[in-house]
Amino acid sequence: ESTNVNGHEKSKTWKILSFVVALPGVAVCMLNVFLKQQHHSHEQPEFVPYSHLRIRSKRFPWGDGNKSFFHNSHLNALPDGYEGHE
Structure with missing residues (x-):
């Protein structure tokens, strides 16, 4: 039964990491792409x-x-x- 509790704690840790690290990381990357696209020249090289x-x-x-x-x-x-x- 102790392995089940340990597994539950690990899944809880990964869930927290997903919301605290992964989702904000994706949001920052999306913001970076958006801001770079705003300053990008659309003229032909x-x-x-x-x-x-x-x-x-x-x-x-x-x-x-x-x-x-x-x-x-x-x-x-x-x-x-x-x-x-x-």
């Missing part, structure tokens, strides 16, 4: 055609073969520049 970036040794097996799977047309440049900006 300048395109610099470095030869070692955006190397395509073979085509991607989806779409037109030139865009990565998680391609973002606002932030990810293609080898010849951003989409829609000639």
Whole structure:
């Protein structure tokens, strides 16, 4: 019966730690992300055609073969520049 009491005390300790440490930690992280997003520039980065970036040794097996799977047309440049900006 003493192991049951000990187990109950351990679960109570973890429950308290979850509410006192984990939840405030998550809240602080969410606040940090929110504040950094407020100061983040939403402008497109300048395109610099470095030869070692955006190397395509073979085509991607989806779409037109030139865009990565998680391609973002606002932030990810293609080898010849951003989409829609000639």
